[in-house]
Amino acid sequence: MFGWCGKILEINLSEKRFRTFTPDPDILIKFIGGRGLSGYFLKEHITLNWDDPGMPVLLFTGPLANTSSPFSGFTNVMSRSPLTGTIGDSSVGGNFGTQLKRAGFDGIIITGKSDILCGIEIHNSKIEIIKVPHMAGMPTGETGSILKDKGSTAVIGPASENGVLFSNIIFDINIAGCRNGLGLVLAAKNLKYITVKGTKKTKVSDPNDLEKSKEDILRLIYASPVLSGSFGISKFGTAALFDLINDRRMMPTDNFRRTYFKHAHLINAPSLRKLYNPKDDGCPQCNIMCKKVIRTGISMPEFETLSHFSALIGNTDIETVISANRFCNETGMDAISAASTLACFSEINEKKLSSSEILDLLNAITYKKGEGEFLGLGAARYAKMKGHPDTAIVVKGQELSSYDPRGAYGMALSYAVSTRGGCNLNAATIGYEILRKPVAINRFTFEGKARIVKNSEDLNAAVDSLAVCRFIFFAASMEEYARVFHAVTGISLSADELIKSGERIYYNERIMNAENGFSAKDDDLPSRFFNSYGYKGSDIKIRPINRKSFLKARTNYYKARGLDKSGMPVPETAKRLGL
Amino acid sequence: MQNLLSKYEKKLVKSGLADNGDPLLGILDAKIKWNKKGDTIKIFEKTFERLNINSLIFSKPKEPYFSIINYLAKNSEGIIKPVDCETRTFFHDLPVSFEFNTDAVISGLKKRKCVIIPNHGIIATGTVGIEQAFIAYSSVCFSCFVKFFSDYLYAVKSNKPDKSFKKEFEKVLNFVNPPLSYNHRLMEGPFTSNADAIGAMKETGKLMVDLKLVDSFFGNISYCRNNTLLISQTGSSLDELLGCIDLCPLDGSSCSGITASSELPAHLEIINKTGHKAILHGHPRFSVILSMDCDIVNCLKKDLCHIKCPQKRHIREIPVVSGEVGSGLCGLCNTVPEAIIDKPGVIVYGHGVFTSGIKDFNEPFMNLLQIENDCYKEYLNRV
Numbered sequence: 001m002f003g004w005c006g007k008i009l010e011i012n013l014s015e016k017r018f019r020t021f022t023p024d025p026d027i028l029i030k031f032i033g034g035r036g037l038s039g040y041f042l043k044e045h046i047t048l049n050w051d052d053p054g055m056p057v058l059l060f061t062g063p064l065a066n067t068s069s070p071f072s073g074f075t076n077v078m079s080r081s082p083l084t085g086t087i088g089d090s091s092v093g094g095n096f097g098t099q100l101k102r103a104g105f106d107g108i109i110i111t112g113k114s115d116i117l118c119g120i121e122i123h124n125s126k127i128e129i130i131k132v133p134h135m136a137g138m139p140t141g142e143t144g145s146i147l148k149d150k151g152s153t154a155v156i157g158p159a160s161e162n163g164v165l166f167s168n169i170i171f172d173i174n175i176a177g178c179r180n181g182l183g184l185v186l187a188a189k190n191l192k193y194i195t196v197k198g199t200k201k202t203k204v205s206d207p208n209d210l211e212k213s214k215e216d217i218l219r220l221i222y223a224s225p226v227l228s229g230s231f232g233i234s235k236f237g238t239a240a241l242f243d244l245i246n247d248r249r250m251m252p253t254d255n256f257r258r259t260y261f262k263h264a265h266l267i268n269a270p271s272l273r274k275l276y277n278p279k280d281d282g283c284p285q286c287n288i289m290c291k292k293v294i295r296t297g298i299s300m301p302e303f304e305t306l307s308h309f310s311a312l313i314g315n316t317d318i319e320t321v322i323s324a325n326r327f328c329n330e331t332g333m334d335a336i337s338a339a340s341t342l343a344c345f346s347e348i349n350e351k352k353l354s355s356s357e358i359l360d361l362l363n364a365i366t367y368k369k370g371e372g373e374f375l376g377l378g379a380a381r382y383a384k385m386k387g388h389p390d391t392a393i394v395v396k397g398q399e400l401s402s403y404d405p406r407g408a409y410g411m412a413l414s415y416a417v418s419t420r421g422g423c424n425l426n427a428a429t430i431g432y433e434i435l436r437k438p439v440a441i442n443r444f445t446f447e448g449k450a451r452i453v454k455n456s457e458d459l460n461a462a463v464d465s466l467a468v469c470r471f472i473f474f475a476a477s478m479e480e481y482a483r484v485f486h487a488v489t490g491i492s493l494s495a496d497e498l499i500k501s502g503e504r505i506y507y508n509e510r511i512m513n514a515e516n517g518f519s520a521k522d523d524d525l526p527s528r529f530f531n532s533y534g535y536k537g538s539d540i541k542i543r544p545i546n547r548k549s550f551l552k553a554r555t556n557y558y559k560a561r562g563l564d565k566s567g568m569p570v571p572e573t574a575k576r577l578g579l
Numbered sequence: 580m581q582n583l584l585s586k587y588e589k590k591l592v593k594s595g596l597a598d599n600g601d602p603l604l605g606i607l608d609a610k611i612k613w614n615k616k617g618d619t620i621k622i623f624e625k626t627f628e629r630l631n632i633n634s635l636i637f638s639k640p641k642e643p644y645f646s647i648i649n650y651l652a653k654n655s656e657g658i659i660k661p662v663d664c665e666t667r668t669f670f671h672d673l674p675v676s677f678e679f680n681t682d683a684v685i686s687g688l689k690k691r692k693c694v695i696i697p698n699h700g701i702i703a704t705g706t707v708g709i710e711q712a713f714i715a716y717s718s719v720c721f722s723c724f725v726k727f728f729s730d731y732l733y734a735v736k737s738n739k740p741d742k743s744f745k746k747e748f749e750k751v752l753n754f755v756n757p758p759l760s761y762n763h764r765l766m767e768g769p770f771t772s773n774a775d776a777i778g779a780m781k782e783t784g785k786l787m788v789d790l791k792l793v794d795s796f797f798g799n800i801s802y803c804r805n806n807t808l809l810i811s812q813t814g815s816s817l818d819e820l821l822g823c824i825d826l827c828p829l830d831g832s833s834c835s836g837i838t839a840s841s842e843l844p845a846h847l848e849i850i851n852k853t854g855h856k857a858i859l860h861g862h863p864r865f866s867v868i869l870s871m872d873c874d875i876v877n878c879l880k881k882d883l884c885h886i887k888c889p890q891k892r893h894i895r896e897i898p899v900v901s902g903e904v905g906s907g908l909c910g911l912c913n914t915v916p917e918a919i920i921d922k923p924g925v926i927v928y929g930h931g932v933f934t935s936g937i938k939d940f941n942e943p944f945m946n947l948l949q950i951e952n953d954c955y956k957e958y959l960n961r962v
């Protein structure tokens with residue numbers, strides 16, 4: 001078999017046993033890998049609670065990993081989200097996917113619960129479950145460093161172990177992945193870390209054509225201002241977006257009460273670069289190197305973190321952003337949710353947070369001290385508890401990231417209908433609504449957006465299943481990756497057919513959410529966005545979203561996606577998609 | 580939606596890419612909206628149903644494109660391979676379908692953004708916007724034009740074009756505009772406000788497109804004042820620059836210019852090297868065609884002309900350099916700025932022309948026009 005290993009590793013922590021199995025090749029083609037296969041194998045368990053030992057955590061990479069396919073080797077992590085109750089998933093870069101393939105596996109499914117804190121160590125076909133009670137509460141950087149000779153690492157920190165609902169998983173010491181509280185699912189299994197290392201090669205069907213298709217993609221990368229330009233992500237990391245989003249007046253400020261941050265120049269990417277002179281870092285098979293690090297274990301904040309730990313909470317001190325980001329990574333919690341929960345706290349208590357208060361509150365969240373215990377439940381639960389549910393800027397319980405939906409209506413719709421709650425990545429409309437790729441479209445209208453959002457969700461589901469970096473699709477398209485896919489696997493699927501697989505994969509997620517009771521009532525935005533202006537300038541106004549137009553777009557979206565009027569899956573669509 | 584349909588219908592006609600009444604355009608949200616009724620709609624409804632697209636354009640292209648595309652398609656084996664760099668980078672190749680039915684159309688569009696149906700026209704699609712379909716359609720016309728004239732020149736020089744090619748060439752040449760002329764002055768610089776500079780950029784961009792010197796989506800323009808470069812955004816149309824100009828401070832204090840044209844590094848370096856303020860870049864056809872006509876035999880870099888041409892080449896006194904779009908190691912930002920010093924402009928192999936001026940767009944505009952006219956005349960000489 002080319003591309004895939006054709007082998008999946010299943011580990012049961014309760015029984016301390018593992019087995020491998022060979023999936024039906026048809027399933028590999030239909031669900032590709034990464035997010036697609038994770039979803040396929042999660043489905044039968046999805047109604048279990050996130051902390052039920054039977055609930056699996058799935059880590060899958062794709063057929064292109066461990067080949068020279070550009071920007072490949074991502075890992076999709078999936079389970080049921082403790083924060084939202086929806087499916088929870090995240091695609092992360094780093095070395096994990098590549099090492100997993102080298103060890104001979106397309107994916108790992110972990111179930112059960114260890115009776116003592118443990119780690120899983122995979123070295124080719126040798127699988128060990130190691131007891132590590134001494135690592136309890138250990139920060140992620142320290143854990144990662146201890147383990148670094150064992151290959152690629154995925155570790156949780158004290159936030160997970162202490163029950164923070166938005167805790168995450170840190171890969172390869174520097175890479176924070178997994179919103180949705182997936183770190184907590186590992187903690188529920190008493191699993192501190194996973195390491196993986198291998199030496200196997202992945203077979204490629206047509207290495208020559210792979211090289212040629214790679215050249216095509218690289219040419220597109222160099223032609224992309226967003227990726228390779230003088231102000232692009234390659235030079236500045238994702239922080240490069242900070243000025244633009246603020247200029248477009250859609251930077252969530254003061255807990256989404258405003259959309260323009262007047263101190264942006266103090267915190268933007270050029271300022272960060274000047275102050276810290278970061279080094280380039282990145283995933284294997286990447287020419288962009290979007291990760292910027294100050295030194296091992298200290299990464300530069302991504303755009304979303306930079307924005308939320310400054311504009312959203314009214315902080316103008318760059319050092320505080322760096323420290324907060326570092327703290328979140330060390331303790332293993334999602335910085336977007338953490339900052340957003342602090343913003344909610346700040347609004348409810350009518351309190352502007354000082355630098356030390358920000359860091360103290362993050363500490364209190366991690367270690368369940370005082371108010372921190374409740375803040376660790378996330379903005380939605382906290383705000384409800386305090387009698388101010390409107391101050392939680394969430395969708396399905398997950399805090400929104402740093403693109404105000406009033407500034408881009410495709411983004412508004414996609415936040416609302418996202419299968420994993422307030423997430424900008426499912427449709428990633430920012431590409432065309434702001435970054436002008438593949439073309440620029442009017443950001444202030446819902447016209448046409450239903451179909452566009454649906455198409456983009458399908459495309460991105462396919463990208464996450466091929467397990468390649470999303471950023472590349474600011475420049476390349478599925479046409480180029482269909483050729484890569486063919487060169488690697490020998491299977492001829494057109495761009496459109498790969499995206500059709502994305503549609504299947506997305507619909508499968510919608511079905512899983514429906515089984516847990518999610519419907520149109522959950523596909524909605526916080527009322528703030530329908531009631532208030534974000535910005536009123538002479539040149540540009542960020543108006544409240546017209547609710548009627550939003551609801552009409554949502555209805556159109558359901559139609560485009562083949563759902564019924566209340567957003568529920570229907571058998572005909574499922575059948576058409578082969579589900 | 581209706582607005583978008585009529586905007587791009589008009590744009591196709593105005594750009595000389597289709598005759599009035601020919602283009603069929605559709606956009607799908609919950610339902611498909613069409614700009615007109617027609618027999619072929621049935622085929623395209625199925626196309627929308629089965630493909631992950633949201634917009635589609637189908638039209639018989641206006642002459643000379645119609646003849647050119649039919650000729651190339653007839654002589655292709657189902658795929659037209661463009662020779663110009665831009666189309667090769669962004670579209671790779673252009674599928675041809677000799678049948679015009681649902682399955683044939685879908686099969687072509689599953690792989691690429693457009694498909695050519697000889698004697699019927701071009702079908703182009705978009706996944707997020709009708710503008711994508713427009714760009715694809717326009718690229719097919721541009722790249723087929725360039726390929727047709729390049730192939731003919733090559734045929735003339737290498738042996739003799741066969742009779743049918745010669746006949747087709749003569750027919751097509753009748754449709755090609757004579758040398759362009761323009762006798763008015765553009766806004767005079769140096770500009771003392773951003774508003775004036777933007778006004779001049781808009782005026783120049785629109786004129787370039789209106790004169791059909793370049794196609795609307797392919798090119799960029801900038802003006803430098805007060806330590807800030809004002810530059811057209813990536814993917815903007817030269818004739819619709821309103822709201823599409825980025826301000827990039829030269830001291831690098833902001834990243835707002837992340838959406839600026841992919842040729843930003845070249846513009847910055849030209850300013851740096853020449854001290855000029857106004858820069859123009861576009862893809863005039865005969866300059867592109869002629870830039871690829873090279874007589875050097877046994878060149879070691881034969882297949883890498885567009886990135887690694889080792890020769891000092893000129894068309895009349897204009898340097899021809901290699902270089903790709905953007906900022907890669909072989910990016911044109913590494914070749915154009917050096918070559919443009921003390922020259923009226925530079926032609927980039929298989930791609931387009933850069934010109935620059937000291938205080939406003941009069942000089943670069945006239946130079947661009949002159950270079951294209953010269954290349955046109957020179958082309959006729961060579962055939």
Ligand code: SF4
Binds near residue numbers: 094281290470
């Ligand atoms: S762009 Fe960044 S996330 Fe993507 S592959 Fe490169 S380093 Fe990894």
Ligand SMILES: [Zn+2]
Binds near residue numbers: 665798930931
């Ligand atoms: Zn160009």
